Amino acid sequence: MRARLVVFPIKQRNWCFIRSIDRQASKSSSSSSTTNTNTTTSLKDLWKKISSNDKPITQNAEVVVDFFANKMNRAWTGLENAPQGSVKNKIHSVGLFLLSRVKPSEIFLKSISKDITNVEVTYPTSLDPRLVRRRLRHIAMRGTVIHRKYFYGSVTLLPFTSALAVLPLPNVPFFWMLFRTYSHWRALKGSERLLRLVSNCPQDWKSVTTKKKNEEGATHSDIHLKDHKSPGRPWVSFTAL
Template sequence: MRARLVVFPIKGRKWCFSRSVDPFAAQSPSAVTPTTVRGLWKKISSESKPINANAELLVDFISDKMNKAWMGLEIAPEGSMKSKIHGLGLKLLARVKPSEIFLKSISKEVTSVQVSYPPSLDPRLVRRRLRHIAMSGTILHKKYLIGSVTLLPLTTAFTVLPLPNIPFFWVLFRTYSHWRALQGSEKLLKLLSNHSNPETDDADESNNNNKPEQEAQSPTCVLLPSEELYKLLGEASEEGLDEETIVEICKLFHLNKIDVLKYRNLV
């Protein structure tokens, strides 16, 4: 499966990295997970799979349960306890960095990436920035994943309280989120590194300036300049792109407006 990535400057030296979501894409059958603990155990015990594959299945099972619980909070009556928990959850989610959301979008099913960017940017710089965010993600989210796993047993102590164990579920979500971001970082780095050796890419750049960009492409990473994106960017001010322009870009490339605005408002 090919993922379409969109890269463009959004405010000063800040760049936005986002993945297009195909609104007509159907869910892959391989993404279907068991709905019960019994079904999960049956699938794990009946099929001969490596430990990491069973771990993925367990993570998907927990994720499915968390998503269903979150959907239940969304439809809760106004003013109820569930509605207040949902509001608190939205505030916490607003603090999640957009780079984490971007890396999580690079799922294990992705086999190649197509990068759309304004032609005013050097394609090799675009590739290096993508590689940098992937390499940073592997280090950062591995560290946070270990920290979240360490906190999980501690937050179970709050189950003695006559209230929903919000700390436990939040730490559980963060554990899952860092796991997915780590997997996405490693996947993206692999797809980008198939282009060339990261250690020699910068050194060879001066020797490759006269080569057509198509020769620098890899089957797993294709960079395509977008004139439409360039026209929408126009002359961005130091305050960054205005919301109207961001909305137009999101409509054109099927991006999540809330995630894109996070890049502009990131301190």
């Protein structure tokens, strides 16, 4: 899948990184998500799905993460639709406040999904494409370090927050920590994906795209190289505006 990234400076060393929304990809992703939700709706179904295949541990971990992510999305939808003034509605307000404190860089890195095999980077004409590549590489490398650390920290805190379930109140700290674990995991995987896309590692990324091609039965012959200064990397192109 192809993704378009928009990059531009805001003030001094502060830059903005955005992934533009592809409506077609969003629809296909939504339909795929719906299919997965229908086929894996309980822990029993999840166990059958994991135990019945011989996939690597990392892929089974992705299945588990997606399962709990769907559970959290449905629970969040229930809180959002709760009547005004109810306890669920107040919990939803608290959740919105907490979500507003999530850093934009984390949201950007989470948008780099595992399905992305090439990117088109759009940037102002006043910028050097090599500088743009360095900044993308920097945010990706920084993300791998930060989100790996916070992911392990969130996993460590999960057992302690789950102990609060004995209280006669909704266990908001546990669900928040569960969401943060999921969020840091996705941001970590997005950082690793972006780093491979924009780094000078043609052999490494070639093995990834070949593996994906074999899994999906698709070819990437329609990918065109736009960045003539970067031979051997047809998965990244730069477009100046």
